[in-house]
Amino acid sequence: MEALISFFSHYMLYILMGVTILTAVGVVYSKNAVHSVVALLLTMILVAGIYLMLDAEFIAVVQLLVYAGGIIVLFVFMLLLVALHKDEALRLFNTYTMISLGLIAFLVIVLAVVFFGTPFGPVPETVTHIVKGGSTEAVAGALYSTYILPFEIASVLLLVVMVGAIVLTKERVKL
Amino acid sequence: MDFTMINIVIPTVKILIVFTVVLLSVLVMTYAERKVIAFMQVRLGPMRVGPWGLLQPIADALKLFSKEDIIPTMADKWVYYLAPTLAIVPALLTFLVVPFGDQTTFFGLLKHPTSMAISDLNIGLLYILAISSVGIYGILLGGWSSNSKYPLLGALRSAAQIVSYEVPLTLAIIGPILMANTLSMKGIVEAQSKGMWFVIPQFFAFLIYTACAVAETNRAPYDLPEAEQELVAGFHTEYSGMKFAFFYLAEYANMIVVSAIATVVFLGGWLPVPGLAFLHIPAIIWFALKMGFFLFIFLWLRATYPRYRYDQLMAIGWKFFIPVALINIFVTALLVL
Amino acid sequence: MIPVTHVLVFSMILFGIGVTGxxxxxxxxxxxxxxxxxxxxxxxxxxxxxxxxDLLAGQVFAIFVMCVAASEVAxxxxxxxALFKNKGTVQIDHFNGLKG
Known part of the structure; x- marks a missing residue:
């Protein structure tokens, strides 16, 4: 039993990362767009799990709230509206699939070599700034003091987006 | 028992107990709903199965489990199977952080006092909000995958409604969070034990929370996603047997969750009613009584109010609840500062 | 804790999958x-x-990235x-009005 638990706590991150890659592939290669969005939802939840393993539980919860609670609902909503009309059977992938895949595989391999060649130093066992087991207060403190200007800019961005989305989708607007 | 074993056994037992109690209270809830509404309408309600119809929920459950499991021919099988699971798993996961009482040793059964919550996360309230926001996908995907028009319409309505009412619901909880200065469920109750229950200083927040909680759980008078006169049964029209039972369970589990949050955040959790502490009623009974009161409000509203029209529903959510909740946050923040 | 390199390679693969898509x-x-x-x-x-x-800046910036991601999706x-209302499809092959 204890061996099992230590095994899981040690390899949990690897398991999460492996499953995340599978679901991410599902997002791109599903034939049905709704299957894609289900895969995207699972990916987001798993990424939240990865954040949790990296001592960032506030970010993990925000990830769930923003992505699972907001963004993907928008996607599903849009998909349901689009799926009401039968789209004619189009090819799913374009002609450059093989070339793109080759280029991206090359990019990933080159960067992986770079990553393995860079000495990042050992992983710190204890973290002080990122308060272990409760980063909420620490993040909030930094957000509202050091990073107050980007925070305000972000709120202006959201306001602009709100206005923009309404203007774009309002009935009278002719594109 | 050594330390690790205790760390495994106690949470496992807690999880089993909490899930059993939640599932049983869903059974009780279905019976109570029919009885309460029947009495409000001067009827008797279920009387046939058992004394006063007490065995009716068990008969209903047996009926659901033994029904034929129908899958529409044109349904998307994978998503059709996934949807009930996506509905019920978040509903049950939210019970992870609900503190049903103070730390206890269970009458000296355990050496060290253990918390009555399965896990006392320090971001408990955020965790509940995050997990419950995933529950909407069960409804959305269930409605889509049935490949039928009424479920799709129900799902679209439900998506718009839940997303709209999640905003004022969250904003309403922020007032008490500001007063308690913590996100931990336990911490919020302890903050109320020092002063008064947050329902008094945060009365408007409590009203908004109640209204939005009813909307979040798709209950009357906000039950447009399953308005039977217009949409047959809404998003679960094509579901039958066990899969329908899952949706049903998820709906009632969600009601219990929002009642638990209301109890913890506004009604003082496991604390006794001021002035009645001399009765020495155990904390968990107080918690259950308060939750029962909040659940009764659900039934009361259902028996009293007619259904909103869709545009009224959206207008009241966006033009009334959100501004009032924002003003409440401003005033609370000023007072706390 | 597992070495940072492994997580970096993983996120590189995830990024690659995104680019592929x-x-x-x-x-x-x-x-x-x-x-x-x-x-x-x-x-x-x-x-x-x-x-x-051991820096908080990373977590704060992750919040900003999420904010920008939400704006971008909206x-x-x-x-x-708007395009769907105009053309009745979301396949980008059909949006070639500027092609000579």
Missing amino acids: VLIRRNALIMLMSLELMMNAANINLIVFARQL IGLAIIA
């Missing part, structure tokens, strides 16, 4: 979803370096909705 899929909605995968890969890097260097979906 944008390059080879023809459905505008799925291209947007792939963009989200890329944003998440960037966020994972920020978080893992915040853990490695505007992107609004544009797609």
Whole structure:
């Protein structure tokens, strides 16, 4: 039993990362767009799990709230509206699939070599700034003091987006 | 028992107990709903199965489990199977952080006092909000995958409604969070034990929370996603047997969750009613009584109010609840500062 | 804790999958979803370096990235909705009005 638990706590991150890659592939290669969005939802939840393993539980919860609670609902909503009309059977992938895949595989391999060649130093066992087991207060403190200007800019961005989305989708607007 | 074993056994037992109690209270809830509404309408309600119809929920459950499991021919099988699971798993996961009482040793059964919550996360309230926001996908995907028009319409309505009412619901909880200065469920109750229950200083927040909680759980008078006169049964029209039972369970589990949050955040959790502490009623009974009161409000509203029209529903959510909740946050923040 | 290199390679693969999706899929909605995968890969890097260097800046920036991602999706979906109203499809092959 204890061996099992230590095994899981040690390899949990690897398991999460492996499953995340599978679901991410599902997002791109599903034939049905709704299957894609289900895969995207699972990916987001798993990424939240990865954040949790990296001592960032506030970010993990925000990830769930923003992505699972907001963004993907928008996607599903849009998909349901689009799926009401039968789209004619189009090819799913374009002609450059093989070339793109080759280029991206090359990019990933080159960067992986770079990553393995860079000495990042050992992983710190204890973290002080990122308060272990409760980063909420620490993040909030930094957000509202050091990073107050980007925070305000972000709120202006959201306001602009709100206005923009309404203007774009309002009935009278002719594109 | 050594330390690790205790760390495994106690949470496992807690999880089993909490899930059993939640599932049983869903059974009780279905019976109570029919009885309460029947009495409000001067009827008797279920009387046939058992004394006063007490065995009716068990008969209903047996009926659901033994029904034929129908899958529409044109349904998307994978998503059709996934949807009930996506509905019920978040509903049950939210019970992870609900503190049903103070730390206890269970009458000296355990050496060290253990918390009555399965896990006392320090971001408990955020965790509940995050997990419950995933529950909407069960409804959305269930409605889509049935490949039928009424479920799709129900799902679209439900998506718009839940997303709209999640905003004022969250904003309403922020007032008490500001007063308690913590996100931990336990911490919020302890903050109320020092002063008064947050329902008094945060009365408007409590009203908004109640209204939005009813909307979040798709209950009357906000039950447009399953308005039977217009949409047959809404998003679960094509579901039958066990899969329908899952949706049903998820709906009632969600009601219990929002009642638990209301109890913890506004009604003082496991604390006794001021002035009645001399009765020495155990904390968990107080918690259950308060939750029962909040659940009764659900039934009361259902028996009293007619259904909103869709545009009224959206207008009241966006033009009334959100501004009032924002003003409440401003005033609370000023007072706390 | 596992070495930071492994997480970096993982996020690189996730980013690669996102790029693949944008390059080879023809459905505008799925291209947007792939963009989200890329944003998440960037966020994972920020978080893992915040853990490695013991700096809060990474976590704060992850929040900003999420904010920008949400804005991007809202505007992107609004544009797609407008295009869908105009053309009746979301396949980008059909949006070739500027082609000579």
